[in-house]
Amino acid sequence: MAFDSLRAIQPRMADELEKTTESGMMPQSLLFSGVPGSGRLTGALDEAFYLTGEDGSLLSSEHIAYFASRPFRPEIRAAYELFTRQRTDFSRCFFIRTVRRVLLQYHSSIASLHKESAGVRKSELLEGDGTVFSAASAIDGILLDIEKSSGFDETAAALAESVMQLLTDQVLSVGKKTAGATIDEIRAIQDWLQEGTEEKAVIFENAEDYTEGAKNSLLKLLEEPPAHSHLILVSSRPGRLLETILSRVRKFTFPELTASAVSAFILRYFMVSGDFQSFDEFFFAEGAGEEEKRAMDGHVRAYSDALMKGRRLSDGEEEEIFSSLEKMDGFRYFRERVIGALEEGMLTGLISAGRAGAVWKALSSSLDSADTYNMSIRHALDLALREASVVR
Numbered sequence: 001m002a003f004d005s006l007r008a009i010q011p012r013m014a015d016e017l018e019k020t021t022e023s024g025m026m027p028q029s030l031l032f033s034g035v036p037g038s039g040r041l042t043g044a045l046d047e048a049f050y051l052t053g054e055d056g057s058l059l060s061s062e063h064i065a066y067f068a069s070r071p072f073r074p075e076i077r078a079a080y081e082l083f084t085r086q087r088t089d090f091s092r093c094f095f096i097r098t099v100r101r102v103l104l105q106y107h108s109s110i111a112s113l114h115k116e117s118a119g120v121r122k123s124e125l126l127e128g129d130g131t132v133f134s135a136a137s138a139i140d141g142i143l144l145d146i147e148k149s150s151g152f153d154e155t156a157a158a159l160a161e162s163v164m165q166l167l168t169d170q171v172l173s174v175g176k177k178t179a180g181a182t183i184d185e186i187r188a189i190q191d192w193l194q195e196g197t198e199e200k201a202v203i204f205e206n207a208e209d210y211t212e213g214a215k216n217s218l219l220k221l222l223e224e225p226p227a228h229s230h231l232i233l234v235s236s237r238p239g240r241l242l243e244t245i246l247s248r249v250r251k252f253t254f255p256e257l258t259a260s261a262v263s264a265f266i267l268r269y270f271m272v273s274g275d276f277q278s279f280d281e282f283f284f285a286e287g288a289g290e291e292e293k294r295a296m297d298g299h300v301r302a303y304s305d306a307l308m309k310g311r312r313l314s315d316g317e318e319e320e321i322f323s324s325l326e327k328m329d330g331f332r333y334f335r336e337r338v339i340g341a342l343e344e345g346m347l348t349g350l351i352s353a354g355r356a357g358a359v360w361k362a363l364s365s366s367l368d369s370a371d372t373y374n375m376s377i378r379h380a381l382d383l384a385l386r387e388a389s390v391v392r
Helices: 011-022 040-052 073-086 089-103 108-114 132-148 154-166 183-193 212-223 259-270 279-287 290-309 315-327 331-348 353-373 377-388
Strands: 029-033 064-067 200-205 229-235 250-253
Touching (some): 029 040, 040 064, 040 229, 064 183, 073 089, 073 279, 089 132, 089 154, 089 259, 108 132, 108 183, 132 154, 290 315, 315 331
Parallel strands (some): 029 250
16 A cells, blocks of 8 residues: 555655545645655655556665765664564664665665775675675575575574674765765756656755755755656755755655654564653664663763753763764764753753743754754754853
């Protein structure tokens, strides 16, 4: 059934997209917006596979390209832990789908642009030139073996472990220092879209963060999309997109999921009970080791305490916290935890009402600045501490 993945978390959005697409009224260029964790990418993938007429259950396609801009590591680690522990068909499919989202970045049309990017040089796992594309090819081959396996045995366990070894930071990012699509990649994708008559789709995530040159290249593509092509933008901050881009897309806004909806989904499909505020919390809980969990708790406690008391962290303390968060790809979850800690402090009276409001304003302003001006979350959190330290 079409839009099955989205329907599991956003049934109304799934019905709306399916109805609009089946009516033949869906334009070539779309924008799916909403907060992280609202199912925007899931909807974009379901839409792309529906438009190209392919089975999207395991996200394998040569007719779909994806330019990602998100942390992959937390969800991948959670998927791996769930697969190896639960050993169910659902956890196996979830692991395959989670890794395949990474591989959708490796479209053949942009391979020549990354022929020098190092992948992982492990002779027992990777043959060929050692580039990120050869690593992606090796991972895809292993996933095919996992697909063919029935149940979970030592072979399946070894295959999953091999995938995790090959998923280096370089492979997750296609060897690029910045996320999203580059000018050359957009031009290469445009050339590919103009070939043949098959239906093709491209997903651009967080295009508002692209370089000015890449934004202009994307705009040109949106102005005259090739026949049989479908362009889907995914964004959490659509207000930062160029007005000329916004005027050329059909907009779909994904509502934020409630904590009860998130927890109900997790219980139904992963058989894990708990009161989860977000999928980020669930992925961290399932994928992080005990040492990382203790470190995260300590980082949240130290930062939140400094924020509420107006105390500046030393350079060493900040470096320890931020370096650790970068290593575990945990900034998004950390941000969520800090907001929760501040809200709790306000409710329990750990800080006065007046100061709580001022500190909340400092944190919100800094995080809004990060979203508005493409500031790194690390710099935004540092700015929040600076502003809170002068609150009286």
